[in-house]
Amino acid sequence: MNISFQNSLEYANDCDKNDSLAKFRDQYIFPVNEKNETQIYFCGNSLGLQPKTAKEALNIELEDWGKWGVEGHFHGRKPWFHYHKFLTEHAAEVVGAKPIEVVVMNQLTVNLHLLMVSFYRPSKEKYKIIMEAGAFPSDMYAIESQVKHHGFDYNDAVIELVPREGEFTLRTEDILKAIEDNASELALVFFSGVQYYTGQYFNIPEITKKAHEVGAIAGFDLAHAAGNLNLKLHDWDVDFAAWCSYKYLNSGPGNVSGIYIHEKHCTNPETPRFSGWWGYQENKRFLMEKGYIPENGAAGWQLSNAPVFGMAVHLASLELFHQAGIENLRNKSIVLTNYLEFILEDAKSQNANLSFEIITPKNERGAQLSLLTDSTGKALFDHLIHHNIIADWREPNVIRIAPTPMYNSFLDVYLLGKAMLSFSNK
Ligand SMILES: *Cc1c(COP(=O)(O)O)cnc(C)c1O
Secondary structure (H helix, E strand, C coil), rough: CCCCCCCCHHHHHHHHHCCHHHHHHHHHEEECCCCCEEECCCECCCCCEEEHHHHHHHHHHHHHHHHHHHHHHHHHHHHHCCCCCHHHHHHHHHHCHHHHHHHEEEEEHHHHHHHHHHCCCCCCCCCEEECCCCCCCCHHHHHHHHHHHHHHHHHHEEEEEECCCCCCCCCCCHHHHHHHCHHHHHHEEEEEEEECCEEEEEEEEHHHHHHHHCCCCEEEEECCCCCCCCCCCCCCCCCCEEECCCCCCCHHHCCCCEEEEEEEHHHCCCCCCCCCCEEEHHHHHHHHHCCEEECCCCCHHCCCCHHHHHHHHHHHHHHHHHHHHHHHHHHHHHHHHHHHHHHHHHHHHHCCCCCCCCCCCCCCECCEEEEEEEHHHHHHHHHHHHHEEEEEECCCEEEEEECCCCCCCCHHHHHHHHHHCCCCCC
């Protein structure tokens, strides 16, 4: 923790002045309230803000469709025939992968299923999956249906890890021990990169290493990690991962997902998969021949032709990540989140009506702090909304606040603290 932090307007403004990424804030559209006042937005972990460049990017594709009709597949400014390639490099940068290991396609839960088709290949002996308890519901349902699909019983096949008594988050040592304890039966270790509820950043390299030691596959759902952390998926030897583009990656509601498959798997045409025509070897795709030949790399997992409108918006957003640099964003994020923690604790020390505990681990987190509240929590959340501050409420009693480094400022955080000072539960 930076001990020189100050809870003052001057200090926050100074930090913004010295922030080399501050200029990116102006590239985004901020929501307004009914009085047309710009809102302070801390929900980039749930739905990121719209880049101002999105509309033009989308418009180009609408125009090309109008101008070219079907010929846009080859003659558009960005030919749709291989549209996914325009996104691959920047998407790979965001997750620390080689371009061959990444493709943008479908949506997140769909992709998790496709990846489990390839990488959850249970045998009678090795069929168990280790995951965090309280995972994002879609992941729980996906895993539940996968184990059932293979004829296993959920309670037997899925090992859900819970924190120790009195603790809110899992200790890495306990995760590693659980993997070791189940070595002979374990097929897959599957965690989120950042836990959506607690904000805990799981130790991906350590978990992956241990999974491999016991002959299991390591896969991650990076919905809350992509665009948030400085990931190194290839170097960490992660087997597979998928993420969505609409949280920290600011690409709009329900938009496309990205997948990563380690080079050693994705360049092997024998790696099993469900296939479709868009993953077929590209120079022969339109020969419409029998017998599937995959395109090399993660692109060989594509099924359908690319949803270009969504991908155009995603590309516009990825270009901003490329300009800002994921490492620079992460460096700012660490300071900004530490500042948020400082401001929250300072507000609590000044206002006895505030009752919360930050449950996100200090040394394992991205841009989100989760505040565990009590019966006054909902009132505090409403108080923030009343002060034009958008955070998010997760049942039963957590307020999540995410200062994203791309467009949040130190001033935003200071103003949040100021609003907290005036909270009264009377
Ligand atoms: C947001 C999120 C999802 C959402 O899945 P979609 O298929 O994009 O609707 C899934 N898993 C996790 C961990 C998430 O955070």
